[in-house]
Amino acid sequence: MNLPTIQQLTYLVALADEGSFSRAADACFISQPALSAQIKGLENRLGQQLLERTSRGILLTHQGVQVVDRARALIRDLNDLVIEAKNDGDDLRGDIHIGAIPTMAPYLLPALVQSLRKHHPHSQLHLHEEQTHDLLQSLRYGKLDVGLLALPIEEPTLSSAVLAHDPFLVAMSSDHRLADTSSPISLDRLAKENILLLEEGHCLRDQAENLCIRSNIQPSDIQATSLPTLVQMVAANMGITLLPRSAAPIEARTGSGVMTRPLRSSNAGRSIGLIWRTSSPIGTYLTSIISDLSTLWK
Amino acid sequence: MNLPTIQQLTYLVALADEGSFSRAADACFISQPALSAQIKGLENRLGQQLLERTSRGILLTHQGVQVVDRARALIRDLNDLVIEAKNDGDDLRGDIHIGAIPTMAPYLLPALVQSLRKHHPHSQLHLHEEQTHDLLQSLRYGKLDVGLLALPIEEPTLSSAVLAHDPFLVAMSSDHRLADTSSPISLDRLAKENILLLEEGHCLRDQAENLCIRSNIQPSDIQATSLPTLVQMVAANMGITLLPRSAAPIEARTGSGVMTRPLRSSNAGRSIGLIWRTSSPIGTYLTSIISDLSTLWK
DNA sequence: TGGTTTGTATAGGATTTAGTTATGAACCTA
């Protein structure tokens, strides 16, 4: 079915208000014949005579009155739609789905959430914890809007920004023989130690493993399913591990039975970054978040 | 402000429903580039990105969801408007203003009203009593939709139809010396009588007066303000008068003190007719009324 | 890894729609 145009309805309303074709045409800033043609078109589409043309102006038929009433409401609603849509511009609204990898979520998400809530108080945040691979997939499919993970990630459809560098610390039980001081320790000293790693799938595992390989260190074949578990194993003196500095305040807090020492003359670690679809408008709104967090985590 | 088009909103809704430009374009029976262009235009008008274009289809932004919701409602309302307007075709609806001249209203309006209510039960009838001149003016200005009056009336913007012929009867007091029989009476016999007429302004007066002049009869200079008054004067034996046959059943009913005799070999009288603006759609609906009444009053 | 499918965007041209001015006929008013 061929629907009437909003324009036609607008003209009809003007015609009803002004009471004559010529005045209505002036009010609409178009010529009188143009208005005549549009009204005629509207009457044709509706299959109804909406008004009587008299020598003195116009008279609305009963159908005309009905249509004008509804048209007014319709135009008002359409205006509302536009206003509403235009207002919706200064901050993000609605649901934002945030994903974070498990080795970052507990330690870094709180600050991200805080910053987002500060800048975009009208949005509802939803938090998800996924490993990098799944997180990227969810991002591509629109299940997530932003991801917090380790960079670099090179993907044509995704954009990312580094927030901070997250150096690795050596974590060991407080009883461990290397725990006599908290001064930097060189990588060589770890060669004889039993190095515990996370299980496959965690990008942190890959990063730590790579570091070991590059330093000719053979890691243990015991694998932990999560960072807290890993730290528990360290606390139980089953070995030592490489712990991101960002996790230390929580995992190696005083009383945890675990202590950390930085690596000497090495900036081994991971990059903490945000990632999002390039096509998503969220990119625009993330700049302030990024500057917030990179300051905080400097 | 440049409002979005209903078409653009329709396309947006289709896009939201189908999830991809190509499928939505198919559903709308247009090409995919055409749809792309329209959606782009809509986004421009709203100043908002409504959706993300991904390699796999589309994702609605938060603004997109909002706009789609409102757009659905708008399209539904517009459809309602069309359906409502189209349905409004089989019978008349709403207010119909009917005017009748005072010498017809009491006797003929009831049947007209009955017929209108039968054929157009959804309309509200409003009755007005005006003399011909004012009635025609009200008709032209749209204050009335139909008039019941004496024809012929030749006006370029008005159409009319004759319903019946309404012959004049001679009305006299039952005590009158002509009241000895109810057989036809010739015009000549009235020459010596005192003929009472209505006051100026009533078309019935003009018609009766013309008949008198043509027949060389001098009417009385006493004038009645209304037909019932005139009949009262006749009953009081102040003279006789010419009474339309349509008024007789009421004005000269048994017990009224008045009786009537037809005119011999004369079809003097008036034509009962309907009149309306040619430009008014009511003309279409009047045909059945006209056939009703012309049968009834044959 | 290369071909196919499935997405969207862009370019150029045809068509339709909406607008213009000019003009005309009917009517009101002075």
Added chain:
DNA sequence: TAGGTTCATAACTAAATCCTATACAAACCA
């Protein structure tokens, strides 16, 4: 009867809309 209304019509122009063809990117699949 002249002049100013009214709306309608005609002929033309401008712009919006849509088409086909093409490009290009990503996902899929053998």
